[in-house]
Amino acid sequence: xxxxxxxxxxxxxLAACLLIYPLVFSDAFYRDIGVxxxxxxxxxxxxxxxxxxxxxxxxxxxxxxxxxAYAPLLFYQLWGWPPMFGIPIGIVCSLLLAIVIGAxxxxxxxxxxxxxxxxxxxxxxxxxxxxxLVGAAIGLQGPAVARGWWDLTFRGELPYYYIFxxxxxxxxxxxxxxxxxxxxxxxxxxxxxxxxxxxxxVPVRKTKIEALxxxxxxxxxxxxxxxxxxxxxxxxxxxxxxxxxxxxxIAALGGAGTxxxxxxxxxxxxxxxxxxxxxxxxxxxxxxxxxxxxxxVLIARFEPGGLFELWERIAPARWKSGHAx
Amino acid sequence: xxxxxxxxxGLLLGAIYALFSSGLTLIWGMMNxxxxxxxxFVMLGMYVxxxxxxxxxGGPAAFGFAAAVALFVLGVIIYAGxxxxxxxxxxxxxxxxxxxxxxxLRYTAFFIFSxxxxxxxxxSLSGTIDVGGILxxxxxxxxxxxxxxxxxxxxxxxxxxxxxxxxxxxxxxxNAAMLMGIRPNRMQALAWGLSAGAAGIAGALMAIxxxxxxxxxxxxxxxxxxxxxxxxFGSVPGALYAGLIIGLIQAISAFWxxxxxxxxxxxxxxxxxxxxxxxxxxxxx
Numbered sequence: 001x002x003x004x005x006x007x008x009x010x011x012x013x014l015a016a017c018l019l020i021y022p023l024v025f026s027d028a029f030y031r032d033i034g035v036x037x038x039x040x041x042x043x044x045x046x047x048x049x050x051x052x053x054x055x056x057x058x059x060x061x062x063x064x065x066x067x068x069a070y071a072p073l074l075f076y077q078l079w080g081w082p083p084m085f086g087i088p089i090g091i092v093c094s095l096l097l098a099i100v101i102g103a104x105x106x107x108x109x110x111x112x113x114x115x116x117x118x119x120x121x122x123x124x125x126x127x128x129x130x131x132x133l134v135g136a137a138i139g140l141q142g143p144a145v146a147r148g149w150w151d152l153t154f155r156g157e158l159p160y161y162y163i164f165x166x167x168x169x170x171x172x173x174x175x176x177x178x179x180x181x182x183x184x185x186x187x188x189x190x191x192x193x194x195x196x197x198x199x200x201x202v203p204v205r206k207t208k209i210e211a212l213x214x215x216x217x218x219x220x221x222x223x224x225x226x227x228x229x230x231x232x233x234x235x236x237x238x239x240x241x242x243x244x245x246x247x248x249x250i251a252a253l254g255g256a257g258t259x260x261x262x263x264x265x266x267x268x269x270x271x272x273x274x275x276x277x278x279x280x281x282x283x284x285x286x287x288x289x290x291x292x293x294x295x296x297v298l299i300a301r302f303e304p305g306g307l308f309e310l311w312e313r314i315a316p317a318r319w320k321s322g323h324a325x
Numbered sequence: 326x327x328x329x330x331x332x333x334x335g336l337l338l339g340a341i342y343a344l345f346s347s348g349l350t351l352i353w354g355m356m357n358x359x360x361x362x363x364x365x366f367v368m369l370g371m372y373v374x375x376x377x378x379x380x381x382x383g384g385p386a387a388f389g390f391a392a393a394v395a396l397f398v399l400g401v402i403i404y405a406g407x408x409x410x411x412x413x414x415x416x417x418x419x420x421x422x423x424x425x426x427x428x429x430l431r432y433t434a435f436f437i438f439s440x441x442x443x444x445x446x447x448x449s450l451s452g453t454i455d456v457g458g459i460l461x462x463x464x465x466x467x468x469x470x471x472x473x474x475x476x477x478x479x480x481x482x483x484x485x486x487x488x489x490x491x492x493x494x495x496x497x498x499x500n501a502a503m504l505m506g507i508r509p510n511r512m513q514a515l516a517w518g519l520s521a522g523a524a525g526i527a528g529a530l531m532a533i534x535x536x537x538x539x540x541x542x543x544x545x546x547x548x549x550x551x552x553x554x555x556x557x558f559g560s561v562p563g564a565l566y567a568g569l570i571i572g573l574i575q576a577i578s579a580f581w582x583x584x585x586x587x588x589x590x591x592x593x594x595x596x597x598x599x600x601x602x603x604x605x606x607x608x609x610x
Contacts, residue, residue: 059420121594122592127589245424248421252421297431300414
């Protein structure tokens, strides 16, 4: 970000593209892809804060996503609250969970954190499937017909598109602000070497937990947006391991720990996923995950920095953005 | 008497948990590397057994051997093609590599074998025997005992033989081992082969008695984590005790609370362990 004059126009161009996309492609199919893309970009960018910038690879972020997804519909079903009232409740629960999980596990090495996050997410998924209050294995449903705008239940995709775009913009701005503040440098130091960071006076544990909390907040919001939009949630679509996998792969494909990496990853993966699902029909989802697995292995083996780093290496100097990660 | 039967059944299944977890703990202890695809190795061992039985109409000895060999080879290939290259890379690459591998193996199995549960046809080990009033399926008894023998065998191999000392030497100090004329890459490939082979044979032992589907790998992988966390990282005897304990806890919670709660109890135990003793029950701080 040394040359803002070079970067600004690109960001404005990107913003303009995202703003006019649903107006140019007014077909419901393309708008749906657009909304799916935005949601994937939000969750992956949220994961990116702790998984990319801080280098603490969580593979159980679906725990926050699921809590965020369940809260709006739960309070709607219990007391008829407008679903959006559940968003802050979801955030508070996710924050508490982040502290409970983060305090013991972030003390340990990176592998252990990954393992613990999978185990906790699975624990919550199985437990949700047996708990009648939250609909057990059947799940929860939102309002079928909107009682007013505050229910955020719209017929078309367009209102969701712009709400999601607004959230993504806020999240990217927060990430951008972190990158330039001391907190961001702390995260980078921790990722590069925890022991060295500690010896230089970085408050390692505090910083890691704060990163996890921030990440959990936005992941929870992503989950809430998903369940409010679809009006339905069950254990698999809220807490399933594939929800976490998608966040990791999208961020890693584009470039974990870079501002626009998750956006690039979602831009490639979501159309790809839609294509495999359309081409192969029912068996498509299986193929999608074979593809996911293959992509993850290839990234890990050949390009752990993601496409962003590949670009920085092979692109001519004058095209580069000037802020190598 | 029924309760006693539940306990014995839990211990016999726990012995198989111990066998595949000892493979996970071996890699972890030796290379400080977690294999997220370990449960998938167990799952593949089960399908290898099925193929041997269906195509070659082989008996338990044949498919047990085939599963061990096939997974040993797969383990070596995965080490040489993937792990060796990401081992020294960033943490993200290490975790992603085996995590992606797990997805790849799991969903390829879904694609080939479908999501339906399958089980082996009757083998020569079917039937039950009566040990002092406790009715035990013969297959479970043989598998459980064999799993303990193999786990103990692996422990002795690691502690009492030259090849075991070489493996240990590489894990203690790679460079010093190289100066002693040991080739770390070969030893680590061997460790991956042994680890996957142990998972494969454990899969074959389980396939005799239990039905399965491609998704069992995830459950077994997590179970192995819990066992290793409980037994201490890198300790094969620890994995043996912890495997038996986990099998027992699962059997008792399935008996008292209902079958769906058996995994909840185990994962909850894991989370509790993280809080109280993150270094493992028998591990050093």
